[in-house]
Amino acid sequence: MKKRVLTVDDSRTIRNMLLVTLNNAGFETIQAEDGVEGLEVLESANPDVIVTDINMPRLDGFGFIEGVRKNDRYRAVPILVLTTESDAEKKNRARQAGATGWIVKPFDPTKLIDAIERVTA
């Protein structure tokens, strides 16, 4: 069965890259444009893993991760933070919010798939 990935990113460019990369790697991809939409589609997306950006309008990545972790059904889903912030402060905040791991941009398809493989069975 195909693994389902929910991606949350406000940048059209990155969304398209994620889509292409994940589809090529054989994942089923569901996309949201910000944290609010991410939480809205969470149930219907029913993801095996989530990839999210941090800086987003309406609800940022930290808020989104907290939202997912509060959801009874999805709180154990691995969440990877996809962001250019490679500094420790942002990583720690993401981790405290409940992120499973992170992928440092610039976007690299291999890194992304590796990280997803690492956190999924």
Next chain:
Amino acid sequence: MDMNEIKEIFFQECEEQLAELESGLLKLNDGDRDPETVNAVFRAVHSIKGGAGAFGLDDLVSFAHVFETTLDCVRSNRLEPTQDVLKVMLRSADVLADLTNAARDGGSVDGARSRQLITELEALANGELPQPAAEAVKAAPVAEAPRPAVNEEGFQPVAFSFDEFEASEPPTIEPSTFEIVFKPKSELYSKGNDATLLLRDLSRLGEMSIHCDMDELPALDRMNPEAAYFSWKISLKTDKGEDAIRAVFEFAEWDCELDVALAGDASAGAGEELPMQPVPFDLSLLDEEAPAAVAEDEDQSAEQPRDLNDAAVSAAATASNILQMAQTAARAPAETAKTAGPAPVTAAQAAGQQGASAATPTIRVDLDRVDRLINLVGELVINQAMLSQSVIENDTNGTSSINMGLEELQQLTREIQDSVMAIRAQPVKPVFQRMSRIVREIADMTGKSVRLVTEGENTEVDKTVIDKLAEPLTHMIRNAVDHGLETPEKRVAAGKNPEGTVRLTAKHRSGRIVIELADDGAGINREKVRQKAIDNDLIAADANLSDEETDNLIFHAGFSTADKISDISGRGVGMDVVKRSIQALGGRINISSRPGQGSIFTMSLPLTLAVLDGMVVTVANQTLVVPLTAIVETLQPEASAIHSFGASQRLISIRNSFCPLVDVGRILNFRATQANPVEGVALLVESEGGGQRALMVDAIQGQRQVVIKSLEANYTHVPGIAAATILGDGRVALILDVDAIVAASRGQSLKPEMTLAAAG
């Protein structure tokens, strides 16, 4: 979709983000202190950086990164966005736009300029006040060095490297055996990590034997199903080195106790930097609120999924002394988490604010599709007109139901047409935004201080008009700042604010869009204009011109009042080019100027280039369309009102004033001799120079909306004719270029090669 298409999307997105960036900065400049405005500005730069990184656009990435860092200071209230700071940022936004364009279209950017701004931005981020540009240049080589090691918040600036992953690449080492002790905490699981997966990854590094320690597993009735009880002792033989092992636990290192030591090396492990001091009874299993992060969540929401571990809770209550120990243990991470404490609250606040300003949903459509639709609707309008006409011709006894149906059809067609036009209508905002950059650049170049005020940015007009508006507008803005406004010294001497104001306004007025460009400069120097016109043989030395006529001389070809051609508004292009491009859009341009108070340029443009309200007239058996906007009034001349003037000119007297009479048929070479004015109709038109002319036509057929078909695209340019259209009876009618006709009547006759009889 391939990478090139994504890159295309990226550049489109960049354009939007740059617009967002600029409008945000301008808002801040106007005193807006809404945190969301700062966030939007930050996000814009951040997005550009993110995308640029993916495409390896290093120049763009490094500039965006510095810019982003400085914006982050503003975002976290470490840097006050004063006007001076914003000046640097606006210029940085310009450079970012240049870098984006260079990345897309190739070409180079002003490297010195971007380096200088990088220096200025870094200085701002380091808490230095902005310096005048000249000093900043001098300071450039040294400004790099002094960076505070620790800022007020106690953060250590962290070296930033994109090679982080590569850096952890293991050097090839001799295989050696490591003893690893791995004890996950409950948080490890609550964050979606899984010990099994970590062990799986570990096993890929080499030969591995695992021993699982299950001693801490409590009895079933006391067990918290979500807690971590197991620990593992692993013996791994690998040639990848310790770094590779730690890399496996990269995501988990905070949420577990990890001890990696070379086998037989007893000293290792003792001094390991564990994220938390090993506690003899780390029974996080029992404690309800141990994990710092979770505890924080709880402050905001009591709906934590706690019911699962009721059993464990009651068990924990009985073993209260153990619980106390666990809580002590939990305090340690809670303290380390303090710095980030307020974070979730901020996020929640931001979410609340942002939720309020949800945008109206939009879709993106290829412009080609809209154009095709507009074309089809145009055909529909023509077809409907033809149908009406043939019904009227054939239907002698006036079957009312057909007529009524036709009327409804006509109304529907009109509505469809309006709605389709609305699809292509867009606010002039992007063009106006571009102008603020032009103003900044010219202000810098000329050493003038200029403030651009824009009004009516949301006024909508057809996209084709917008696209063609930028060039003439740019030129006019340049002119306004370069020629219109005085230097600050002169302004002060004249008792004015040293900062000049250029006001750009857009509004709808009677089915057209009117764009006004006003400056509060010195106004047009009429003496100088006049002298120049005489020197250039544009007017006779003794010509008697009104102020308005003098002002309008600047629209003549090759006219420039600047004594020498300056770098800015010179470029060999004069206001005549502006005028011509406005006319090509079916627009008019006018100037009014008051000495010492400034000039106002007024442009009036059609809302769309696709349809036109016209008056259908007959001239020498040809059907022509005169744009309705040009016509002031129509009248039936009486013989007594016609006066001869000179050899062949005639004037018509209208309410005690004389107005030249222009025989359209003669000008267009439809006939060899002038028609008798009394037998025709005079259309009083106003040309963009402000002067009135009476155009003679033979008869008026009616008034109707026509779909414009370009003559250039389908045939060739014909002087005196703006375009063509197809009438209800299927015939082609030419649309008159009123301004060209008026100009021709002044003696600058239409080019002789024009043989309109052939075209008609």
